[in-house]
Amino acid sequence: AQSVTQLGSHVSVSEGALVLLRCNYSSSVPPYLFWYVQYPNQGLQLLLKYTTGATLVKGINGFEAEFKKSETSFHLTKPSAHMSDAAEYFCAVSENNFNKFYFGSGTKLNVKP
Amino acid sequence: GAGVSQSPSNKVTEKGKDVELRCDPISGHTALYWYRQSLGQGLEFLIYFQGNSAPDKSGLPSDRFSAERTGGSVSTLTIQRTQQEDSAVYLCASSLGGAGQETQYFGPGTRLLVL
Numbered sequence: 001a002q003s004v005t006q007l008g009s010h011v012s013v014s015e016g017a018l019v020l021l022r023c024n025y026s027s028s029v030p031p032y033l034f035w036y037v038q039y040p041n042q043g044l045q046l047l048l049k050y051t052t053g054a055t056l057v058k059g060i061n062g063f064e065a066e067f068k069k070s071e072t073s074f075h076l077t078k079p080s081a082h083m084s085d086a087a088e089y090f091c092a093v094s095e096n097n098f099n100k101f102y103f104g105s106g107t108k109l110n111v112k113p
Numbered sequence: 114g115a116g117v118s119q120s121p122s123n124k125v126t127e128k129g130k131d132v133e134l135r136c137d138p139i140s141g142h143t144a145l146y147w148y149r150q151s152l153g154q155g156l157e158f159l160i161y162f163q164g165n166s167a168p169d170k171s172g173l174p175s176d177r178f179s180a181e182r183t184g185g186s187v188s189t190l191t192i193q194r195t196q197q198e199d200s201a202v203y204l205c206a207s208s209l210g211g212a213g214q215e216t217q218y219f220g221p222g223t224r225l226l227v228l
Contacts, residue, residue, distance in 0.1 A: 004155070006155075032215065036217075036219075042221075043116075043117070043219040043220055043221045043222065044156075044204070044206075044217075045218075046216050046217070049215075049216065090155060090156065092156075094215065098144070098208075098210070098215040099163065100161060100171070101156075101158060101217070103155040103156035104155050105153070105154055105155035106155055
């Protein structure tokens with residue numbers, strides 16, 4: 001079975017600073033990778049995904065992530081944090097049939113003024 | 114159109130009682146997923162429906178859990194003889210299904226508390 005590890009259940013950055021949220025997965029087959037965001041009192045929504053093609057993918061709100069097969073990683077970054085980025089972020093993996101998704105335990109991002 | 118809706122939004126029940134949680138997916142979405150999110154944990158896959166195919170029930174934690182999807186639309190997750198460890202947020206998601214259509218749209222969840 002797949003597993004997804006998100007290092008750091010809580011990450012705190014200053015407004016304007018780099019955001020780096022880590023995600024590593026275990027997979028014996030090429031995975032499909034996703035980042036979802038959950039804003040306070042809202043449902044999860046897709047931030048970005050990697051399925052095929054370019055390994056650097058861009059998502060909404062200035063976020064991007066890079067699929068690194070050799071490192072089995074899909075870290076999420078944003079050059080400059082904004083207060084509105086405060087939320088919980090979930091990394092997810094699916095295999096090639098999309099019938100099952102494995103989610104990490106989430107990282108809560110706090111942005112300090 | 115409307116997003117995924119779930120009801121009730123909150124449910125408090127006594128240990129040993131049965132509960133039913135409802136999910137209304139986005140119209141036209143053939144794939145439907147149920148997840149459980151316990152406090153401080155990630156989303157735990159429970160069950161997956163795709164069209165008229167047999168559901169993937171491999172994530173159901175015990176035989177007290179069951180789910181059905183009527184007419185390829187509304188889904189109900191039933192937990193029989195609830196236990197305190199069943200307390201969690203139960204999330205439903207739907208998608209168009211298949212490669213290129215795999216983005217899941219999540220409902221707001223049902224927060225279940227078993228006393």
